[in-house]
Amino acid sequence: MATSDVNFEAPPKRLGTSLTRDAVLAAATREYLAGxxxxxSALATEVGIGRSTLYRLVGAREDLLSVVLGEAADRTFAYARKHTTAPGGAERIVEVMDRFMHAVAEARPLQELSRREPLVIVRILLVPGPVExxxxxNVAAMLAEEEAxxxxxxxxxxxxxxxxxxxMCDAHLYAPLLGRTDPxxxxxxxxxxxxxxxxxRPATK
Structure with a gap:
């Protein structure tokens, strides 16, 4: 699963001698959230390094996108948990998933990326990898907490x-990528x- 852009901001930009892999991810996240x-090449120029250094830091372009969307998924789950009102148990799990899936479906940056690069999105979101x-x-942690x-x-x-x-949720959330009309x-x-x-019981949005 990917991410919503609701109330999220990219990490601050860091350049020069303080450059790290995190700085590259921050720059890539800003590009994603801006749609x-x-x-x-532009990313390497922005952070002041060569393309070869960039690839050593983060791998190929699709690898970088996978990490950006994976980190965004973490933020979206945090958002969903924070706004969930169910007291606990299965009801809490279902409500978190409800809020998460709606946030993802409504995320403008993800819509833009899916429109431009549908095959890339299919490989990132529907194939085992960082986002999954x-x-x-996140879901396993909630299940373990409720069980404990x-x-x-x-x-x-x-x-x-x-x-x-x-x-199971991905197959239905990303139904349009699989040829169906709507999530x-x-x-x-x-x-x-x-x-x-x-x-x-439907959650309150």
Whole structure:
């Protein structure tokens, strides 16, 4: 899963001798949030390094986009958890996923990137990689927390179930990339609720 741009700001720019991989990621994040194509030559020029150094720091362009979207997914999950009102258990998991999926579906930067580079987005979002790993880890952490608190009984380990939930939701969230007309968020949420033995109640947006 990728990210919403709601209330998010890119990290501050750092140049010159303080340049690190984080500075490159910050510059790439600014480009993504601004809805601009990620040009590796322009990015190298902006941070004051050569292209070969840039590739040593972050890998290929698609690798960099994957990391940018993975970090953005972390921020979007934090946003969803912060605004969730459910007290706990399966209801909390479903509401977080509801808020997360709607935030992603409404994210202007992701819409722009998907429009320009649909095949790249399919490879980044629908194939195992950094974005799926980050999203699965977030869901697994919530599942483990609810299980430890005695608010949820799990039939599978949290990491296995978390990854299954993400893959199931991704297939419906990114339905337009797979040839369907619109995101199928309600269907994805109904499946998550069923998997957790919960009767879904729509979240307040």
């Amino acid at each position: 601009r194509p990620l040009d590796m 790993k980050v999203s699965g880890r 608190a005695g608010r949820l009984e799990l039939s599978l380990p949290p990491d296995v179930l978390g990854l299954a939930i993400i893959r 199928e968020i309600d269907t994805g949420l109904d499946l998550v609720a069923a998997l957790l033995g919960h009767t879904r």
